[in-house]
Structure formats: C-alpha cells, structure tokens
Amino acid sequence: MPAKKPTAEDQTNESSxxxxxxxxxxxxxQEEGAMxxxxxxxxxxxxHCFAENGYAATATNTIARRAGVAExxxxxxxxxxxxxxxxxxxxxxxxxLLPLVAKELRTETERADGDLRTxxxxxxxxxxxxxxRFAPLVRILIQEMRFHAELREAVAENFPVGLQIxxxxxxxxxxxxxQIRAVEPALFLRSVISLLVGYYVxxxxxxxxxxxxxxxxxxxxxxxxxxxxxxR
Amino acid sequence: MPAKKPTAEDQTNESSxxxxxxxxxxxxxQEEGAMxxxxxxxxxxxxHCFAENGYAATATNTIARRAGVAExxxxxxxxxxxxxxxxxxxxxxxxxLLPLVAKELRTETERADGDLRTxxxxxxxxxxxxxxRFAPLVRILIQEMRFHAELREAVAENFPVGLQIxxxxxxxxxxxxxQIRAVEPALFLRSVISLLVGYYVxxxxxxxxxxxxxxxxxxxxxxxxxxxxxxR
DNA sequence: TAGATATGTAAGTGATTGCTTACATATGAA
DNA sequence: TTCATATGTAAGCAATCACTTACATATCTA
Numbered sequence: 001m002p003a004k005k006p007t008a009e010d011q012t013n014e015s016s017x018x019x020x021x022x023x024x025x026x027x028x029x030q031e032e033g034a035m036x037x038x039x040x041x042x043x044x045x046x047x048h049c050f051a052e053n054g055y056a057a058t059a060t061n062t063i064a065r066r067a068g069v070a071e072x073x074x075x076x077x078x079x080x081x082x083x084x085x086x087x088x089x090x091x092x093x094x095x096x097l098l099p100l101v102a103k104e105l106r107t108e109t110e111r112a113d114g115d116l117r118t119x120x121x122x123x124x125x126x127x128x129x130x131x132x133r134f135a136p137l138v139r140i141l142i143q144e145m146r147f148h149a150e151l152r153e154a155v156a157e158n159f160p161v162g163l164q165i166x167x168x169x170x171x172x173x174x175x176x177x178x179q180i181r182a183v184e185p186a187l188f189l190r191s192v193i194s195l196l197v198g199y200y201v202x203x204x205x206x207x208x209x210x211x212x213x214x215x216x217x218x219x220x221x222x223x224x225x226x227x228x229x230x231x232r
Numbered sequence: 233m234p235a236k237k238p239t240a241e242d243q244t245n246e247s248s249x250x251x252x253x254x255x256x257x258x259x260x261x262q263e264e265g266a267m268x269x270x271x272x273x274x275x276x277x278x279x280h281c282f283a284e285n286g287y288a289a290t291a292t293n294t295i296a297r298r299a300g301v302a303e304x305x306x307x308x309x310x311x312x313x314x315x316x317x318x319x320x321x322x323x324x325x326x327x328x329l330l331p332l333v334a335k336e337l338r339t340e341t342e343r344a345d346g347d348l349r350t351x352x353x354x355x356x357x358x359x360x361x362x363x364x365r366f367a368p369l370v371r372i373l374i375q376e377m378r379f380h381a382e383l384r385e386a387v388a389e390n391f392p393v394g395l396q397i398x399x400x401x402x403x404x405x406x407x408x409x410x411q412i413r414a415v416e417p418a419l420f421l422r423s424v425i426s427l428l429v430g431y432y433v434x435x436x437x438x439x440x441x442x443x444x445x446x447x448x449x450x451x452x453x454x455x456x457x458x459x460x461x462x463x464r
Numbered sequence: 465t466a467g468a469t470a471t472g473t474a475a476g477t478g479a480t481t482g483c484t485t486a487c488a489t490a491t492g493a494a
Numbered sequence: 495t496t497c498a499t500a501t502g503t504a505a506g507c508a509a510t511c512a513c514t515t516a517c518a519t520a521t522c523t524a
Binding site: 053054056057143146147178179180181183184187188190191193194195197198199202205220221224225226227228229230231232 | 285286288289375378379410411412413415416419420422423425426427429430431434437452453456457458459460461462463464
Binding site: 291292293303304306307312313 | 480481482483484485
C-alpha cells in the first residue's frame with residue numbers, strides 16, 4: 001500500500017476483502033495505466049462496496065466516503081457509475097491474465113507427465129487459487145452479469161476460447177490413448193466446472209465457518225470424476 | 233460527453249417469465265390467503281421486475297405501473313418494499329412445498345425398485361421440473377440471498393433438512409448393499425447438486441438459444457456420476 | 465518563467481427514491 | 495339503515511440518487 005496522507009485517513013482502512021486486494025489492484029493498474037493515489041482508492045472502495053452490497057445498491061457517495069475522496073473525483077476518473085463497474089471487472093479478461101491461464105494449463109499438462117489424476121488435481125487447485133486471488137472481482141462479475149450486457153459480452157468473448165484450449169490440451173490426448181472414455185468435451189468441461197464452482201460456493205458462501213482442506217476435497221472430486229460412484 | 237443520468241428506463245427487459253407464473257401465484261396465494269385482484273397483480277408484477285432487473289434496481293413505482301395500480305396500493309398490502317420481496321419468496325419454503333419434495337423422493341425411490349440409474353434420472357428430472365416451475369422465484373432467491381439475511385435464514389432453516397432426507401433415502405441403501413462405493417453423503421449431494429445446477433444455469437442463462445434434450449443430458453450426467461471417466 | 469493541462473473539491477442540479485397522508489369508495493355486520 | 499373496516503388512489507414528503515458546475519491547486523512542458 002502507498003504512503004498514507006494524514007488528511008483523509010478516517011474511513012479507508014477497515015475490514016478488507018482479504019489479501020486479495022493487492023493482486024487485484026495490480027491487475028487493475030495494468031489495465032488503467034498509472035493511477036493517482038485517489039483513483040486507486042476509489043477503485044479499491046468501489047470493489048469493496050460492489051462486492052459487498054451489489055452494484056445497484058451502492059451509491060457513488062458511499063464509494064467516495066469510503067475512499068476518503070470528494071464525490072466529484074469519482075467522475076473525474078470515470079464517466080459514469082456503470083463505466084466504473086465495467087473498468088473494474090475488465091482486468092479479469094486482460095490479455096495479461098487469460099493467456100497466462102492457458103499457458104499455465106500447458107505447463108501443468110507437461111509436468112503431470114501423463115498422470116491424469118495428478119493433472120486434474122493440479123488444474124483444479126490452480127483455478128481455485130485464481131478464484132481466491134480475484135474473489136471480489138469474480139463475485140461482482142457473477143452478480144452483475146445478468147444485468148449488464150457489456151459484462152456478458154466480455155465473458156462470451158473470452159470464455160469459450162479458454163474452454164476450447166482446455167478441452168484440446170487436457171482431454172483429447174487421454175481419449176486418444178484410451179485412458180478415459182470418449183466423453184463429450186462439453187459435458188466434461190461443464191461437469192468439472194460445475195463441481196469446482198459448487199465446491200467454491202459452498203466453501204466461501206454457504207459454510208465459510210467450516211474448516212476446508214482444499215487438497216483433500218479436490219482429490220475427492222477428481223476421484224469421483226474418474227471412477228464414479230460404482231465400485232470397481 | 234452528454235448528460236447520461238440513467239433513469240430507471242435503463243433497461244426494462246421485456247418478454248415473459250414463461251408459463252411459470254400460474255404455479256407461482258397458486259403457491260403465493262396459499263401463503264397469503266385470499267388476495268384481491270390488485271394485490272395479485274402487484275405480486276405478479278413484482279416477481280417479474282425483481283427477477284428481471286434485480287431487487288435494488290426495481291422502483292416501487294415501476295412495479296405499480298406494471299401492475300396497473302397506484303403506488304400507494306403496494307404499501308396498503310405490503311409494509312415495505314423489502315417485506316414485499318420476502319413474502320414473494322416465502323412460498324418456496326412453504327410447508328405445502330418442501331414436504332412434498334421429500335414425499336416425492338420416497339415415491340421415486342420405491343418406484344425405481346433398486347435401479348440406481350433410473351432413480352437418479354427420475355430425481356434429477358423432477359428437480360429440474362421444479363426449478364422450471366418456480367424459475368422466477370428461484371432466480372430472485374439466489375440473486376438476493378447474499379444481500380438479505382432474512383432470505384439466507386429461510387434457506388438455512390429448510391434446506392439442510394431436505395438434504396438429510398435425500399441422503400438417507402437415496403444413498404444409504406445403495407452403500408449398504410454395496411452397489412456404490414462408501415462415498416461421503418456430503419460429497420455426493422454437493423456433486424449431484426452442482427452438476428444439476430451447472431446444467432440448469434447453462435441451459436437457461438448461458439446458452440438458452442441452443443436446443444436441450446433434458447432427458448438425454450440428465451442421462452449423461454448420471455452415467456458420469458456412476459461410472460466416471462475411466463473405461464471399465 | 466508562463467501557461468497549459470491534470471487533478472481535486474464544495475456545492476450544487478433536477479430527477480427519482482421509498483413511503484405517507486388525506487380522502488374516496490366499496491363491503492360487510494349490526 | 496348505520497357505522498366500522500377494507501381497499502384504493504392522487505398528491506406530496508424528505509431523503510437520496512447520479513452527475514455537473516465553478517473554481518482551486520498541483521504538475522508538466524516549453
């Protein structure tokens with residue numbers, strides 16, 4: 001965090017969103033270019049408020065107060081409230097992030113060296129870590145996607161590409177070598193994603209109090225995917 | 233940049249909620265008792281607006297206009313806007329609905345007569361039908377749960393019971409008879425629910441244009457759950 | 465240095481918010 | 495009939511909304 005000015009210290013530093021904010025701010029900065037201290041604090045406050053109370057229920061003056069900034073300053077940096085929302089979420093689709101995910105996938109594939117179980121566990125663990133890293137942004141995106149066509153388009157533009165890469169890199173070789181059944185890639189992807197998202201939601205939203213052993217849980221999920229319910 | 237104050241017109245998404253509204257109104261009426269014509273139209277309009285644009289982004293006067301009613305009439309029947317929201321969603325937890333689901337489960341179990349695949353397909357198909365039937369309410373509930381403790385409590389109060397029944401009725405006998413592995417009930421439930429929800433979301437939200445054969449898709453999901461990815 | 469531009473703010477703007485009030489009419493019990 | 499209650503509405507309330515304006519100061523360039 002940058003040096004603090006003694007002037008408007010009051011509202012800024014209270015309960016945060018977890019350590020996630022630093023990684024997020026780095027990603028935002030990469031998209032927005034260099035940011036003044038106040039702009040950075042606006043972004044931070046907006047992410048917090050949108051994630052916490054939703055976009056529609058968050059007033060711009062609430063953001064301003066939380067950022068320790070005059071309300072007008074927000075509109076100096078962002079055309080509208082909606083523009084603020086969109087530019088916050090945009091880093092999730094940044095060229096510096098998405099190809100990185102695809103690249104990670106290839107690294108993981110090589111490293112697993114043909115062991116499908118290891119590969120799937122690694123992939124799921126990494127995606128879980130990604131979700132945690134950008135949790136507030138992901139939360140905002142999922143929450144607001146239904147109401148803002150711009151967000152939906154951004155997802156539609158970027159997501160399928162990643163999925164195709166994933167299916168080609170991960171699934172095909174194993175089907176070709178007969179290690180797994182010739183299941184439809186779409187079904188496979190949908191299932192893995194559903195299981196991971198389901199686990200994530202339960203871990204973070206439904207039963208956050210409970211202690212979770214990610215590695216063990218992912219292992220169980222992968223085993224279930226590989227072997228199914230029936231005994232062998 | 234021209235002035236662009238977003239008036240509520242922003243996006244009044246048109247179109248319908250499907251035929252679901254009749255079943256929903258019946259459920260609401262059961263909770264609310266006899267309703268005047270205007271009250272019924274308010275409920276209907278509110279469900280439509282909340283589901284389409286979200287609770288926070290829906291103005292009470294928008295609901296009134298859609299219902300063809302004076303705004304004051306809303307507050308004659310509902311104390312506050314939030315009271316309206318809660319009483320709309322409440323029927324989902326009605327004693328006339330939840331036990332019905334549990335009872336359905338037993339019927340399905342008996343009828344499947346030990347054939348696990350048939351049983352799971354039937355259960356998933358019925359839950360999918362339920363979701364379709366109450367789609368707008370379910371949508372509102374899921375969307376607003378994070379922001380309204382009252383809704384969360386209602387879910388926490390009713391959901392676990394249903395899950396326990398499900399696990400006991402469905403899973404235990406099959407584990408006992410060795411037809412499926414001794415998988416944790418929590419993992420099993422979470423997985424089945426995740427897969428079904430994942431399919432539902434993709435079918436209704438992500439790719440609603442595509443043609444979906446529910447029966448076939450459910451069959452594939454169940455096969456995956458039972459046999460896994462590996463060839464036998 | 466000058467002056468252009470970027471950044472920041474206090475104090476508004478009209479529109480819209482959820483909700484109330486005052487009053488009318490309809491309904492049902494005595 | 496009488497009166498009490500239920501239902502409905504138009505008008506209006508203060509608060510809040512997203513956003514602008516007018517003006518100050520900081521920073522950069524020439």
